[in-house]
Amino acid sequence: MSGGVDSSTVAGLLHRQGARIVGLTMQLWNQRRLPELSAEGAAGRCCSLDDVYDARRVAERLGIPYYVVNFEQRFEEQVVRPFIQEYVAGRTPIPCTLCNNYIKFDQFIELAASVGAQRIATGHYARIRRDEVSGRWLLLRGLDEARDQTYFLFGLTQEQLARALFPLGGYTKPEVRALARELGLPVAEKGDSQEICFVPTGDYAAFIEAYFSAAGTPLAPPRGQIVTTAGRVLGEHAGVHRFTVGQRRGLNVAVGEPLYVIATEPETQRVIVGRRDELLRSTLIARDVNWIAFAALAAPMRARVKIRNKHLAAPATVYPTSNPAQVEVCFDEPQRAVTPGQAAVFYDGEVVLGGGWIG
Amino acid sequence: MPRYYFDHNATTPVAPEVADAVREAFCEDFGNPSSVHRFGQAAKGRLETARERVALLLHAMPREIVFLSGGTEGDNLAIFGTVRYDSRPRKHVITTAIEHPAVLHSCAQLEREGVEVTRVGVSSDGVVDPDDIRRALRPETVLISVMHANNELGAVQPLAGIGRIAREAGVYFHSDGVQAVGKIRVDVEALGVDLYALSGHKFYAPKGAGALFVRQGVRLGAIQFGGHHERDRRPGTENVPGAVGLAAAAELVRANLPMEMARMGALRDRLEQAILERVPDVTVNGGRAPRTPNTSNLRFDGVDGEAMLIALDLAGFAVSSGAACSSGAIEPSHVLTAIGLSAEEARASLRFSLGRLNTEEQVERLIETVAIAVDSLRKISPVYKSARV
Numbered sequence: 001m002s003g004g005v006d007s008s009t010v011a012g013l014l015h016r017q018g019a020r021i022v023g024l025t026m027q028l029w030n031q032r033r034l035p036e037l038s039a040e041g042a043a044g045r046c047c048s049l050d051d052v053y054d055a056r057r058v059a060e061r062l063g064i065p066y067y068v069v070n071f072e073q074r075f076e077e078q079v080v081r082p083f084i085q086e087y088v089a090g091r092t093p094i095p096c097t098l099c100n101n102y103i104k105f106d107q108f109i110e111l112a113a114s115v116g117a118q119r120i121a122t123g124h125y126a127r128i129r130r131d132e133v134s135g136r137w138l139l140l141r142g143l144d145e146a147r148d149q150t151y152f153l154f155g156l157t158q159e160q161l162a163r164a165l166f167p168l169g170g171y172t173k174p175e176v177r178a179l180a181r182e183l184g185l186p187v188a189e190k191g192d193s194q195e196i197c198f199v200p201t202g203d204y205a206a207f208i209e210a211y212f213s214a215a216g217t218p219l220a221p222p223r224g225q226i227v228t229t230a231g232r233v234l235g236e237h238a239g240v241h242r243f244t245v246g247q248r249r250g251l252n253v254a255v256g257e258p259l260y261v262i263a264t265e266p267e268t269q270r271v272i273v274g275r276r277d278e279l280l281r282s283t284l285i286a287r288d289v290n291w292i293a294f295a296a297l298a299a300p301m302r303a304r305v306k307i308r309n310k311h312l313a314a315p316a317t318v319y320p321t322s323n324p325a326q327v328e329v330c331f332d333e334p335q336r337a338v339t340p341g342q343a344a345v346f347y348d349g350e351v352v353l354g355g356g357w358i359g
Numbered sequence: 360m361p362r363y364y365f366d367h368n369a370t371t372p373v374a375p376e377v378a379d380a381v382r383e384a385f386c387e388d389f390g391n392p393s394s395v396h397r398f399g400q401a402a403k404g405r406l407e408t409a410r411e412r413v414a415l416l417l418h419a420m421p422r423e424i425v426f427l428s429g430g431t432e433g434d435n436l437a438i439f440g441t442v443r444y445d446s447r448p449r450k451h452v453i454t455t456a457i458e459h460p461a462v463l464h465s466c467a468q469l470e471r472e473g474v475e476v477t478r479v480g481v482s483s484d485g486v487v488d489p490d491d492i493r494r495a496l497r498p499e500t501v502l503i504s505v506m507h508a509n510n511e512l513g514a515v516q517p518l519a520g521i522g523r524i525a526r527e528a529g530v531y532f533h534s535d536g537v538q539a540v541g542k543i544r545v546d547v548e549a550l551g552v553d554l555y556a557l558s559g560h561k562f563y564a565p566k567g568a569g570a571l572f573v574r575q576g577v578r579l580g581a582i583q584f585g586g587h588h589e590r591d592r593r594p595g596t597e598n599v600p601g602a603v604g605l606a607a608a609a610e611l612v613r614a615n616l617p618m619e620m621a622r623m624g625a626l627r628d629r630l631e632q633a634i635l636e637r638v639p640d641v642t643v644n645g646g647r648a649p650r651t652p653n654t655s656n657l658r659f660d661g662v663d664g665e666a667m668l669i670a671l672d673l674a675g676f677a678v679s680s681g682a683a684c685s686s687g688a689i690e691p692s693h694v695l696t697a698i699g700l701s702a703e704e705a706r707a708s709l710r711f712s713l714g715r716l717n718t719e720e721q722v723e724r725l726i727e728t729v730a731i732a733v734d735s736l737r738k739i740s741p742v743y744k745s746a747r748v
Contacts, residue, residue, distance in 0.1 A: 022673065027688035052686040067669050070688035073702075114666040114736050115673060 001025050001058065001066070003051030005187050006123030008058040009176050010167050012183035014121055015062045022117055023059040023066035025052055026108060028075040028099075029198040034210045054187050061186060069111060071103055078102040080198060084208050087241040088219075090266035091341025094152065094309075095196055101155040109163055119163045124149045127169030128161055131293075137161035139292050139352040144172040151309045154345045154355030155290050205242040224269030226253055229262060229278055240264040243271050246279060246337030260337075280334035286344040286356030287326050293353045297327060303346040303353055305329050307338055313347050327356065362675045363721050367561075367714030368510050368538060368654060369679055373604070374563035374715075380607040381565060384600040392597050393588070402599050409599075409606035416609040417555065418546040419572050425589045426602045429569035430537035433556025434461040436571055436582055436593065437533040438504060441554070442469055444580035445501045451475045453495045454504040455487050456697040457514075460682075462504050462535055463693075474501075484648035485514035485698045489521045496524070502531045507539035507550075511681075511694040511710055512645035513654025515543060522551020531577060537561055541612045542651040543620065553577050559601065563715065564608035568601030619715060624652035626713050626722050631655050633726045638733050640743075644708055645698060653713040658700070661743025662707050662736045665689050670732050671709075676725055679710045703742070 001007045001023045014021050031048060052068060059066030079098045086093035104122070112120050125142030126149050137158050142148040156164070168176055180188035195202040212219045222239040234253040237243070242250065247261040251273060259273040284307070291297065297320045304313035316331040329344055338358060345355035364372075373381070384405055390398030392406045407421070414421040427433055442450060454466050456478050466476045477495040481487050487505055503525050508515050518534055525532035533554035539545055541562025547555050554577065559568035573579050573592065585594025635641055640660040659667065664680040668689070671678055681692040695705035711725070737743040 022669075025686075027684070027686050049685055056687070065673060067672075068686050068688040069665055069669075070684075070690065072688075110739065111663070111666050114663065114739055115669040 001055040002123070002193075003054035003058075003187065003190075004123065004193060005177060005180050005185070005190050006125075006168060008055070008123075008185050008187045009180045009183065010121050010123050010165075011058060011062055011064065012185055013167050013179065014165075015064060016183065021064050021121075022112075022115065023055065023062075023064050024108075024112065025055045025066075025068045026071045026075075026103070027052075027068050028071050028103070029080070030072060031200075034207070034214055054190065057186050061184065069108075071107070074107055075099070075103055075198075080211070084211055086341050087204060087208055088266065090240045090264035092244040092339045093341045094343060095198075096152045097155055097343060100152055105156055105160040105164060109160065113163075119165050121165035121167055123168055124153065124166045125168055125173075126150045126153055126166045128164060128166055134294070136293065140169070141347070141350045141352070142166075142169045147173050150347075150352045151306055151343065151345050151355075154292070154343060154352060156292065157290070158292075161292070205239070208241050222269055224271060226251060226271045226273055228259075229272060229274040234259075234273065237271055240266050240269055240271060245339040276336075279336045281338040282331050282334045284329050284338045284344060285321075285326060285359045286329060287359045289325055289327055289354055289356035291354035293348070293351055296324060297354075301346075301353075303348060305331065306345045306347065307335060307358065308342050311335075313345075318346055325356075326359075360675050362677065363717075363725065364677050365711045365713060365717065365725060366677045366679045368513075368710065368712035370560045370566065371563045371714055372716070373560075373565055374608060374611055376611060377564055377604050377607040381600045381604040384603040388599070392599060393586070405603055406597055406599050409602040412606035412609050413570050413602075416540070416545070416613055417557075417572055418548050420575065422590070423572055423575055425571045425573055425592050426597055426605070427569055427571060427589075427593050428567050428598070428601075429560070430459070430535060430556050430558035431461040433558070433569050433571035434459070434504075434533075434535050435465055436579070437554035437556060437573075438462065438465045438469070438502065439582045440579040440592075441531050441533070441577070442474060442501050443472075443582075444578060447499055447501070449475070449499045451477070451497045451500045452502045452504065453477045453479060453492055453500060455479050455481060455506070455516075457481050457485060457487075457509050457512075457694045458504065458506055459510060459535055459537065462506070466504070475499075481514075481697055482648075483645075483699050485509055485512040485645040485694065486648045487516050487521070489517055489524055492521050493524050496528050496530065500528065500530050502533060504533040504535070506535040506537075507545070507555075508536075508542065508651045508654075509645075509694060510538045511692055512648070512656050512698070513538070513650035513652075513712075514645050514648040515539070515650060518550040518552060525553075526551055538651060538654075541608070541616075542623075542653055544616065547572050547574070554579075559605040559608060562608050562612060564604040565601055568598060568605045570602075570605060620652050623713050626717060626719065627652055627655050627711075629719070630711060630713075630722050630726060631657070633723075634729055637726070637730045641733075644695065644700070655711045655713075656695075656708055657711065658704055658708040659733050659736075660704075660707060661740045662733055663740070664706050664709050667709060667732055667736055670736070671728060674728050674732070676728055679712075680708065681705065 079095050083093050083095045109120055125147040127140040129138045131138050141150050199207045226234045226237050243261045243264050260279055262274040262278050263272045300317050300319045303318050305316045306313040314331050316329050319328045340358055342358050343355050344358050346353040388401040388405050390402035392403040410421045410424045413424050470476050479491045505516050531553045534552045536555045537558045540557040553574040555572040557570050560566040588594050642658040644656040644658050668680045681689045684690045691702055691705050
């Protein structure tokens with residue numbers, strides 16, 4: 001229970017169905033650690049006292065037992081530090097997926113099991129269904145297209161899916177708000193959280209710099225060149241961690257036509273920029289692939305492939321490679337801003353086939 | 360489902376006798392003790408009778424008792440009221456690594472105000488060595504603050520020895536007695552303390568009622584400002600019902616302490632002995648120290664204490680673990696760290712604290728439930744399995 005309307009409604013729905021439930025909130029990050037970034041009043045601050053207060057009030061309202069469990073150390077080790085390392089290495093990570101894979105649907109499920117809970121229910125907009133033929137657990141998109149969160153859930157294993165419940169998968173957000181009101185939940189009108197929970201300001205570069213400073217190892221002011229794809233030096237920048245593929249703003253170079261980040265090179269600290277059409281790519285390699293709908297990919301497969309959360313899944317052919325954990329994706333039409341560190345998630349209609357990390 | 364309470368170091372239920380006394384003070388003698396009229400006089404009478412009773416409990420004089428809101432306020436008044444009013448240019452305070460946040464954070468604030476603070480460590484059983492206090496003394500030392508009994512371990516500190524050192528050095532000696540009053544004998548004369556804080560709700564009086572013993576002759580400045588209440592040491596209309604409750608609870612302690620200490624000790628020893636016999640790889644944290652007879656801090660190797668606390672609560676047994684942070688999540692305990700436990704060992708520790716309503720039968724049920732919970736948690740613990748292979 002995050003204290004938001006979605007997980008609160010999940011608790012309310014299950015309680016109304018008569019399920020025996022326990023409310024748990026994960027304490028993941030202490031906002032006071034980097035006070036300069038605390039963004040007082042920002043919505044969706046991770047583990048803010050206001051959110052814990054709201055979750056506790058919902059549990060009281062429902063009359064269910066409720067506990068806050070401390071995952072701060074594990075969250076830092078398995079989500080925050082990899083997030084930072086990825087940025088410094090010039091990639092654009094998805095901490096929510098790391099959190100789902102290693103915290104929420106792993107250690108948190110274990111904790112739930114150890115207090116006697118067989119399954120965990122979350123407020124994700126996604127659906128789980130058992131395939132009667134194969135016996136596999138399938139992951140399906142949430143019915144609310146705009147809210148669908150399966151892009152962040154591609155890493156779930158069969159064991160994890162078997163122990164998860166997504167009661168909101170069949171609802172739209174307005175329906176969920178209506179349910180919350182109907183259930184008398186005090187958070188029915190609460191705003192949505194937008195940004196990555198531990199960086200409520202959305203300023204990742206400032207977060208990364210503050211994290212290193214607080215650790216006593218401030219980032220040496222990394223200076224590098226901004227270079228065109230043709231090799232022309234346009235100016236200087238203050239660190240590749242400040243740039244992501246496809247980014248247009250913040251380059252501070254003026255050359256008549258709009259320029260975009262095409263790639264970053266952490267080794268040379270170069271940021272490569274170019275025209276919009278230079279962002280187009282027809283292929284990508286996805287590594288550490290997790291298959292959900294079947295056990296392994298034996299032959300080339302048609303699928304729709306989504307390369308970032310807000311991307312419209314594009315038709316492609318997915319080819320197995322000699323490495324079973326790696327596939328090659330060839331899009332029918334070139335795609336804009338294939339970004340290392342993001343995920344490529346494969347869909348067949350509403351079914352999530354699987355996904356991997358863009359190398 | 361029946362629920363059993365084994366967290367009396369956190370708080371206690373108000374005793375029925377205490378509740379009766381408080382009710383009278385609420386509704387009948389409700390006057391303001393500062394008022395001149397008979398209503399005021401009746402309330403003042405209640406307040407001063409209460410003061411005498413609390414003084415008797417501590418072996419103090421009534422004029423040495425300041426009523427206030429609880430342990431935190433008592434500790435704050437003792438620390439800031441002495442140190443800030445000392446006129447020396449350089450000032451130094453000695454405390455320990457296992458104090459309650461009311462003392463730890465007050466000392467941290469003094470540091471921000473330019474006072475130097477020495478935090479003396481403790482033995483692996485959670486006991487301060489008076490010689491360490493002696494060695495920490497400096498000419499500019501203003502105050503020594505050492506708790507009487509530790510909240511997490513129950514470890515009773517050698518106050519009398521420290522009191523002698525303080526007196527020889529001419530340094531004020533404060534003790535946070537919140538976890539001692541009602542559990543062990545407290546005699547401020549024998550202990551040699553100058554300031555001693557206590558909190559009502561830890562011994563069956565209401566929350567929001569406490570007292571600070573201030574030895575006659577101690578120069579204590581105010582830290583809050585207002586009227587002339589409590590001999591100018593604590594302004595604000597007196598919480599007469601709270602003081603009355605505190606006094607009624609003090610009377611219960613005076614009447615029952617030796618008997619209750621023996622009964623608590625027997626129940627606690629039974630709990631520890633049975634768990635040690637039935638469950639492998641259990642350690643009593645601080646088990647060799649003199650302890651308050653109601654407190655047991657047990658470490659279950661390979662068990663996640665947070666999960667065990669929740670599992671026990673869902674089974675109807677209330678215990679505690681570490682310290683709660685502002686969100687309510689459990690933080691690693693600074694006390695367990697101070698006795699040398701690793702973060703993992705601290706995480707595997709739980710505190711059981713008994714009280715006057717616990718029975719032998721309840722303790723037997725607790726033993727049973729703990730044994731089952733540890734077994735099932737260890738079956739799924741990756742840490743415990745890998746340690747066994």
